[in-house]
Amino acid sequence: MSVLIESSGEQLTDNDIGEFERDIGYAMPPRYRAFLLRYNAAKFPPPRLDSPDGWQLGLYTEPQPPLTAAEAWVNPDGFWDLQLMHGLLRDPRRYGDLRNIYRVMREWNHPGELLPIASQCSNGKYFLCLDGPRKNSILIAGERYLGKYNDDEIITPDDYHMIAESFDDLIARLEWRKSE
Numbered sequence: 001m002s003v004l005i006e007s008s009g010e011q012l013t014d015n016d017i018g019e020f021e022r023d024i025g026y027a028m029p030p031r032y033r034a035f036l037l038r039y040n041a042a043k044f045p046p047p048r049l050d051s052p053d054g055w056q057l058g059l060y061t062e063p064q065p066p067l068t069a070a071e072a073w074v075n076p077d078g079f080w081d082l083q084l085m086h087g088l089l090r091d092p093r094r095y096g097d098l099r100n101i102y103r104v105m106r107e108w109n110h111p112g113e114l115l116p117i118a119s120q121c122s123n124g125k126y127f128l129c130l131d132g133p134r135k136n137s138i139l140i141a142g143e144r145y146l147g148k149y150n151d152d153e154i155i156t157p158d159d160y161h162m163i164a165e166s167f168d169d170l171i172a173r174l175e176w177r178k179s180e
Contacts, residue, residue, distance in 0.1 A: 029166070058175070060175075114128070
C-alpha cells in the first residue's frame, strides 16, 4: 500500500536548514535536505480515512532480539513503526522540533553525528547518521547502545542497529499495515 506524505504546513528555507546545520556542525544529505524543504515535519495520513484506527506505518527488517524482556513487544516480527518525522518548527517548544530533540539526545550521550529525524509510537528514535563509516544510513538504538548507556560508556554509531541504508531507502520501504 503506498504511503502519502503531507507537509506540516511550516515551510522552510535553505537559510533555516543552513543555520541548523551550522548549529550542529554537520551537513545533511541533499535528499534529506530536500525532504525538509518540501515537507518539514511530515505527516502520514492513514490509508483509510473512513477508518483511521488500527493502522501502523513502518518498515520491515530482520527481527531483532528485544533489549529487555519487558521490551519484547518493540520489534517481535521485524516491523519498526514510525509515528512522525521531526522538522524545524517555528515554535521549538512543540514536540517534534529537531533542535530540541537533537539537544536532548546529546544530553543522553547519543553521538553528535546522529540526527533524530523521526519517532516511533514508543518514543524510540530513528537517527540519520551524518558522518563516519555509516554516513547517510538510518539507525535505531539497539542492545549494544543500551548496555553502553547503562554502563556509562562512550557510545558510537556502531552501537546502533541499521534499519535503512539511506533516507531514500527508509522512505521507499515505509508501508502501512493493519494492526492486530
